[in-house]
Amino acid sequence: MSGVQTFFGAIGEVAILTGQTARELVRRPFEVKLWIVQLEQGGVQSWSITFLTAVFTGMVMASQFAIGLEPFGASLYTGKLVSLGIVRELGPVLTALLVGGRVGAGFTAEIGSMAVTEQIDAIRALGANPVRKLVVPRVVAMVIALPLLTVLADLVGCLGGVFITMLEVHISFRFGIEQMIDTVDVPDLIHGILKSAFFGYFIAIISCWVGMNTRGGTEGVGQATTRTVVWTSITILISDFFLTRFFLAIYG
């Protein structure tokens, strides 16, 4: 089978899994306990990595812009550029890439191990639905958790930027915050948050699909985990372009 056929076959299978997930998502009774477990593991446990990444990204951006804008006498605009850049792009994308690497790899490793030890077959043989038990909770968790983590990233990233701007450009904290609030509109925030919900879905569905199709023992699990990190990263970056164009067309 050629690479093109494999690629489109994979897209088709992910689409089918999405359909099955949507069907099981609305079927009662809801497995709320499983959703909460995944929210805790995928979302709550990712706050520290999100925090650290965002705060240092904000600080690096502010350092670069403060120096880069100085020759043009535009250093005072550092806060504007940092906050827009973080809220519209870097907040959602960096959070998705990092959480995708951490959580997506974990999902694939866990589900992949279950696949190679026949635990997924056992779920079906015992009268349950693996999509309902394994995929739905992870998709729900990531679609909820990633936007929340993105809000956290936006906030601490901007604060990091303000902190460095205070040091480099010698503005007051109040000025920095007011400039940030003036610059970032509600549509900018919504733009980033909606994108991150899509990223959350991509991370969960790809990592679950790769996990469920894992073959070849522990070696296969390792390869599947690597594949997940690569595929989710590429999907996030490519879809970011199209989602950005789409939301720009809506919100401007």
Added chain:
Amino acid sequence: MSHPATPVVPETVDGAATPPADGEEIIRFAHVGKAFGDKVVYEDLNLDIRRGETLTIIGGSGVGKSVCLKMLIGLLKADRGSIRAFGDEVTTMDERALMGVRSRIAMLFQGAALFDSMSVEDNIKYPLREHAWGTEEQMDARVAEVLELVDLPGVQKLRPSELSGGMKKRVGLARTIAMKPEVVLYDEPTTGLDPITVRRINGLILRLQERLGVTSVVVTHDMDTVFTVTNRLALVYQRRIAFVGTPEEARHSDIRFLREFIKGGRGVLQEDLS
């Protein structure tokens, strides 16, 4: 769920169980074909399974013995042909309809397939909860009952990682029979176990047949298992079932491969050694 009367399973030569007299046919494979890519596993699989019997399926490694079990409960789809269980066509069922079949035909997987993240108790309760089997107290009682049946009382709170290979198989068996299935499929139940545990598992298969009257289909490489639990023996050879008969008939079969297979030893098959 009703069960047939418990069949009498007296010990005969080599400890093998005698077949129940003309049990009703409850499962039938007819002209089943199955391939994975270019690898053809079955060209024309024909086999019937009778109520109350223990049918053992033997054959070389990788010939598709487990595939046969998985097709029966819809974990794998047959490419062509018919598989009927209790009169219903399995090959055309959707996942929802298959759940009905799986509540009557349960499977013990090769590695037991216990859920690592759950305790023994939660593993056994898993199918009970899925089928809203009863109250929490009733499920507790059922867990204790099936663990008693597999000679593992009191291990409810242990995790699968705390169990030995043989204990995992027995907990897996307890989970398999928790829903009181009419048919139990055993996928290599004794592979990788020490001889004493092998005998214990063989004893359990016999005990379940005696006490619960379950029909058993056992895929195995182990000749001890074959000659201890079998009523009828089926050989998978050259992408079909090449022989079905009693172990005694198998010894005198015209098929040289089968005779050599059996002679390969009452432990490990010659083919595995090559």
